[in-house]
Amino acid sequence: MSDYLTKTLSELAQEITADGTIDQEEVTKIRERVFADGKIDQDEADFLFDLNDATSNNHSSWQELFIEAIAQ
Incomplete structure (x- = not known):
């Protein structure tokens, strides 16, 4: 994921969810x-929810990030 800052959120989501977990x-x-x-805009919030729905057994820091981002 070396170019994660320039990929679309959709491309990034596909890459991250390919193995079913977020490390x-x-x-x-x-x-x-x-x-x-x-700030978190609507597209980024949707991206985070999509990742959360598509993965399981994620690293514990994922839950922390998810809550922090959505609470904004």
Whole structure:
């Protein structure tokens, strides 16, 4: 995921969900991407919900990021 900042959210979601789980490295990259402009817009919120729905057994930092982002 070296170009995660330039991929579309759809492309990024496909890449992240390919193995059915979100690992710690992916959480870090997701955080950098969705907070890049300091706010979560509707597309980014939808992206986060899509990731959450499509994965399981995620790293514990995923839940923290998800709650933090959606609470904004």
